[in-house]
């Protein structure tokens with residue numbers, strides 16, 4: 001028994017598209033769990049990874065890039081992003097050093113001031129400091145801190161790893177005392193499952209973004225390393241409506257087949273084994289609005305948890 005009490009909580013990373021959220025997450029959790037992409041607006045609110053720092057378990061909620069809504073669809077994504085942020089115990093606003101206080105950043109700050117009455121601590125993470133001079137950085141930090149009462153400011157480079165440890169340690173101290181959400185052995189194989197789900201989702205998005213933008217989610221149900229050196233992976237593609245199912249399947253199942261083989265090719269690079277990927281499409285309405293925070297994490301809570 002140890003008398004150090006454990007801590008656990010949710011941290012929402014918010015920021016404009018391309019701020020570097022995925023890159024930071026990859027560093028924080030020590031494994032490549034979400035696909036860093038140059039394409040914008042590919043992420044949605046969900047659990048991206050779990051970091052352990054001393055007695056603390058930090059569960060990162062990644063959010064879609066928060067940006068000014070242009071189309072109706074974008075608005076629902078923004079809503080989802082704020083949903084994730086307001087549920088979190090701690091918020092980290094990530095901005096790009098070389099872009100500074102953009103219109104988008106000001107808009108996020110305005111909304112944080114107006115719409116987040118819970119009073120969670122908000123940290124400012126100025127990212128990509130490798131791209132600017134120190135004086136520029138200090139002036140920017142000052143300006144942002146005048147605009148919003150940040151609990152703390154971090155100057156980081158997610159890509160190079162500068163300042164990331166400090167941020168993680170600070171977060172560990174901010175999350176509330178309490179039992180861990182995930183047993184340690186479940187975290188170990190989490191990244192691979194998540195990478196695999198993310199890869200399939202990416203293929204789906206690439207292929208179907210016009211018909212079904214942001215309306216699907218992928219979970220890895222089963223991951224079985226077989227003794228013959230191959231790996232069987234079962235994933236479920238969740239869609240929101242019955243009608244969407246047909247779109248994902250395609251005529252005679254050819255769409256899902258094409259997506260499956262593209263995803264399989266990417267996924268097999270990771271374990272370095274032959275991968276057999278099985279995709280199933282299911283309808284799960286309203287996953288965007290599900291009230292329970294745990295249900296859409298793509299993580300399994302075993303019976304009794």
Ligand SMILES: Nc1nc2c(ncn2[C@@H]2O[C@H](COP(=O)(O)OP(=O)(O)OP(=O)(O)O)[C@@H](O)[C@H]2O)c(=O)[nH]1
Nearest residue numbers: 017018019020021022023040041065128157158159
């Ligand atoms: N120079 C520099 N580039 C960085 C740094 N961190 C991230 N990047 C780059 O910025 C780009 C965007 O990074 P992502 O991590 O995909 O950004 P994101 O915020 O997750 O983007 P969305 O998923 O679109 O919201 C990538 O090309 C990264 O390599 C950094 O510290 N320095």
